Amino acid sequence: MTPSTTSSDPLLSLLHQYASLQPLHQLVLPSSLLLARSQPWIVDNLLLNPQLVRYPPTKEYRRGFLKALVGRLEDGCREADEEEELEILEAILDVYVESLQSTSTDSSLTYAPNLASAPGASYKTFFFPLPSSPTMQGLVTLKEEQSIIQGGTTGLRTWIASLRLAEYLLARYSNSPFPSRVLELGSGIGFLGVLVAKLMEGSRDGELLLTDFDERVLDGLRDNLKLNELPIDDLKLRVDRLDWSYAQDEEAKGAVKEMGDQLDVELIFAADVAYDPVLGPPLVATLRLLLEPSASSPSAFNSSSFPPKRRTALVATTIRNPTTFEAFISQARSSGLKVTDLELPMEQVFWGCGEGGSEDATVRLIQLELDHDDTDGF
Structure with a gap:
């Protein structure tokens, strides 16, 4: 379970889209400036999210998502006031560069033996509000064909x-x-x-x-x-x-x-x-x-x-x-x-x-x- 935020929270929406493999051409991204100011949150709650580290999207999807994210962060850093001195965090750049260099097959797809060999198989994680505990969210993680x-x-x-x-x-x-x-x-x-x-x-x-x-x-x-x-x-x-x-x-x-x-x-x-x-x-x-x-x-x-x-x-x-x-x-x-x-x-x-x-x-x-x-x- 993970702490819940209102569905109108653009950062939480970003996490949910990434976790569930929202098609890249349909991503609804927060404003560039908000993203640039929220990089520590992105690192802690998206890139280092324990569930998504254990059951990540495919490398191809992560590569495309990070490309869109870094491009938006570059825009946000340029839009920020000079006194803010915003720049893309090294932790984000490291993950992005690693995704560009990675060409190997996903070893993470071996959990579900009946789907592991299916072309295009990937993990997806869906977040949902728990009726019994409004301050928490439940998770549904699936291995499925794309x-x-x-x-x-x-x-x-x-x-x-x-x-x-x-x-x-x-x-x-x-x-x-x-x-x-x-x-x-x-x-x-x-x-x-x-x-x-x-x-x-x-x-x-x-x-x-x-x-x-x-x-x-x-x-x-x-x-x-x-x-x-x-x-x-x-x-x-x-x-x-x-x-x-x-x-x-x-x-x-x-x-x-x-x-x-x-x-x-x-x-x-x-x-x-x-x-x-x-x-x-x-x-x-x-x-x-x-x-x-x-x-x-x-x-x-x-x-x-x-x-x-x-x-x-x-x-x-x-x-x-x-x-x-x-x-x-x-x-x-x-x-x-x-x-x-x-x-x-x-x-x-x-x-x-x-x-x-x-x-x-x-x-x-x-x-x-x-x-x-x-x-x-x-």
Whole structure:
């Protein structure tokens, strides 16, 4: 954990952008003069940050970032009053020169064995405010692929819809307990899973189940859970393979329903899972099964909670093709699900995902519940 500052702090924003590999052409840098006057802070909190020393960005990214930083510092030193006598600190110049001279491969990429050999793999660190301690910030550090598709899957990197959904979860549960029975669909490399696991830390009866289909993605997810020192496959945090097509198979769909019932799931969440029209029907079928309450659920026989607590799903999607997402919503409603649009927070917490060349990609967040008016017995 690291001391928290307001999100409007330009120096803290600089640290967050560097740690999360904000695309260099999209960096939002503080003023030149502020940077020149804040060099000791930059050295102590960015260049010597213990988490970033242990899990640094790639050498190529550091080289480009430092080039932009030094150029801005040169401008700031020229703009300063003569009596300030500002010049670039030797510690910053030494790091920059070292980055220019370094041509070797990153040895730091050997931590996560399932991703170590992937071209373009890098560590990323995301900072977030801890709801339980406003003066501190939590960390999510990931080893992930930087290319859009690696090995035929898009699941080896973090996408912008995950960042926006994370911001929603932080805002929604800033003053209330996080749900205790939670399941993620399409967990990918683990950004949301790690974040939610950390938000649920301390919950006595909390259980989190992270799911995906591709075994390589699941391996990378497990690596990142270990990297963040989270206990994998104990009773509170589990990783499992889930094939959405099972929900459309009469013989196999019982296993999908059982997965949600054994967990007695309260909240289901997913990000960037409705991007392909082919995935829409099996995804909707999976959500429909998981959102149905179990007759054997403890809450179903608890008079104080009758009728049974409604299960809720949150799905965030970057709108690349509006027709695809509208088709997904139509399919959800046709299957007996109530769809509600939710408003995303205005305040940006996370950086590092300049998808499509823009940090302003449109993300929609919807809530899905079983529509009790359109179903029999529910």
